[in-house]
Ligand SMILES: Nc1ncnc2c1ncn2[C@@H]1O[C@H](COP(=O)(O)OP(=O)(O)OP(=O)(O)O)[C@@H](O)[C@H]1O
């Protein structure tokens with residue numbers, strides 16, 4: 387007897403249809419899964435066997451073969467447990483096979499038959515919607531996430547429940563499809579805590595308004611980390627499409643909250659400097675999205691930039707330019723989106739004394755050279771805004787603190803709207819200034835384009851119709867501050 391259930395495997399973020407076929411024949415009892423199933427997927431045999439017994443159903447006694455088709459597509463993870471169990475139950479006539487035809491299923495089985503959530507349910511549900519199934523059976527915890535895809539998602543707690551539902555013995559309401567509006571409240575530290583550092587605050591606002599990459603450099607304790615962590619608080623919420631894109635990636639990494647699955651605020655990721663290249667850009671045996679993709683439409687903070695492994699830093703060059711990461715696999719390439727804005731912080735030298743009038747730098751020339759070598763020119767070239775932060779003066783520290791995040795965010799939102807609706811155009815004088823600066827400051831072609839973009843952001847923040855020379859001049863001032871020239 388043959389029965390078939392439907393599910394999807396993911397290639398990167400792309401759902402691919404998988405037919406789970408179960409066949410039972412007489413002979414020595416056995417249970418085999420074929421069709422390029424990885425280890426976790428092979429282990430489904432034990433969970434399915436145990437789950438079926440726990441649901442007070444009969445585990446068939448014959449020779450069971452489960453085929454996951456198409457065979458050339460790699461099947462990873464435990465999400466195939468539920469469709470495998472349903473196909474086996476269909477093949478042993480414990481379920482009407484017709485009910486399986488219009489139904490997709492996903493979820494991991496516990497040994498007692500309960501259903502556990504798995505990563506990537508949103509992308510799987512999107513595959514089910516495209517296929518036009520009538521319903522998706524999924525773990526109850528993931529039902530809200532699946533519903534974001536616009537497919538009727540039936541929340542299942544236990545295998546027995548799924549069986550009763552498909553037999554028509556139990557009524558279950560699909561999760562209502564409601565897309566929450568993207569106005570999640572911003573929480574997190576506020577800019578009001580930061581004293582002084584007017585120039586760095588200005589650069590942070592520009593970075594937020596234009597999505598520019600920002601490097602904050604200076605001696606220890608000047609508020610670099612503090613300021614960088616306040617960037618998410620001045621960014622506008624994600625629009626509906628971006629929110630779904632980010633949620634899809636976070637879902638695969640198992641990071642979404644079952645009760646509020648939609649990620650509606652720009653993500654903020656701050657990996658530790660010991661992170662491997664695979665952790666930063668993705669990859670590894672299970673092909674997970676890396677920090678660069680988890681920061682898609684948000685901020686990637688590399689705190690203590692110069693402490694990161696050089697290969698990890700270099701791996702960011704491609705996504706910084708293209709907005710995606712492409713990971714090579716034996717069977718082709720997988721692409722994850724990675725359009726993030728990069729914020730880096732660093733000291734000016736390994737001992738931290740440089741740039742601090744009250745301290746002596748004790749670094750040897752060799753140590754300093756090694757430190758600089760970590761940051762290739764190519765990487766530094768990708769920072770649109772470079773700010774040297776001086777030590778805060780005592781009188782500044784005694785002040786009440788700066789402008790809070792909320793009004794800054796309002797300006798950022800207004801500037802973004804202007805940039806989207808009518809981006810300011812460069813005046814002739816601004817063009818001249820930029821052209822001269824290319825030779826004087828030895829700007830690369832990329833540097834030229836990036837200064838142009840920053841100047842446009844400055845004009846938009848000033849609600850100016852056009853980009854004037856003064857805007858270009860300010861943009862140029864963030865390109866190569868004197869303090870950093872020899873770093
Ligand atoms: N400009 C500032 N305004 C208010 N508090 C500040 C400022 N700068 C530093 N501080 C205080 O010092 C602490 C350390 O700041 P922060 O961690 O941002 O320093 P940093 O520049 O990142 O130093 P490091 O180079 O050692 O990482 C902050 O938690 C804050 O209490």
Ligand SMILES: [Mg+2]
Nearest residue numbers: 610611689731
């Ligand atoms: Mg710091």
